[in-house]
Amino acid sequence: MTNNHAIVIGGSMAGLVVARILSDRFLTVTLIERDQFPEEAIPRKGTPQSRHIHVLLLQGQLILEKLFPGLRDQMIAAGAHLIDVAADMMWLNPAGWGVRFPSDISMLGFSRDLIDWKVRRRLAAINNIRFLQGSEVTGLLSNTDGTCVAGVSVRHHKQSHQGVCEEEQIHADLVMDATGRTSKAPQWLKAIGYQPPQETVINSFLGYGSRLYRLPSDFQADWKVVYLQAALPTHTRAAVLMPLEENRWILTKLASTCFHI
């Protein structure tokens, strides 16, 4: 295999991180995303989960910091909150309220759109990464003797002067599928003659609902986060209240509809 061109399908967190890693190994990396990326930290269609609570735990911070040095400070400067998971969190668990004490285990609290936007901006500054936005991968290409995946078929959402969405075939030495839960990789592989991998579906039976609040200007507390943990099978609901950038709180409620684990 040569290392000329890698394609990453999907521009959410997995795709962004993979594109960054591949940019060290390939001459060119093309990141193909169905949506148009917003120019600011706002939601987009392809990541509906961004409207719910997201935190970055310590290991995630360390990994992202290696790939994007200074990212943590940039996030904090943009309003992300550094939260000591033992000292700053009021945690109601099945054994009662958790004991609070200073620890060196931190998490970052922010809106999911903020971290996606910050990471996208870091990628945009890397010379050999190209974004192809508003473009949907519709299938895989195989090489002439059918021994490996050699690229993708893409439909560009922007219409031509004739009012049609143009299709294109893009060749690559490596294709990474980072389309997440909606991945069509099994069907795409089948269409070019491969046995699709066996799929395992794990349903968490969780439902989420979230709402944003403005922090009162005179609000003071010795905690930053409140976490009410579910206690199955009797207490099937949970909730987390956490600060976001721009003086907001997010309240996410979770409900489990199944107790058979």
Ligand SMILES: Cc1cc2nc3c(=O)[nH]c(=O)nc-3n(C[C@H](O)[C@H](O)[C@H](O)COP(=O)(O)OP(=O)(O)OC[C@H]3O[C@@H](n4cnc5c(N)ncnc54)[C@H](O)[C@@H]3O)c2cc1C
């Ligand atoms: C309520 C909730 C809370 C969560 N909280 C946390 C948390 O606190 N911390 C944490 O680390 N994780 C959290 N997660 C998990 C996290 O959101 C996901 O693991 C993560 O977003 C998965 O990223 P991904 O890149 O694999 O896929 P996705 O985010 O699903 O993105 C897939 C991307 O592929 C694009 N795409 C799809 N098909 C195509 C195509 N054919 N062509 C081109 N592009 C395509 C989509 O538009 C999208 O941008 C949470 C998830 C939920 C639902």
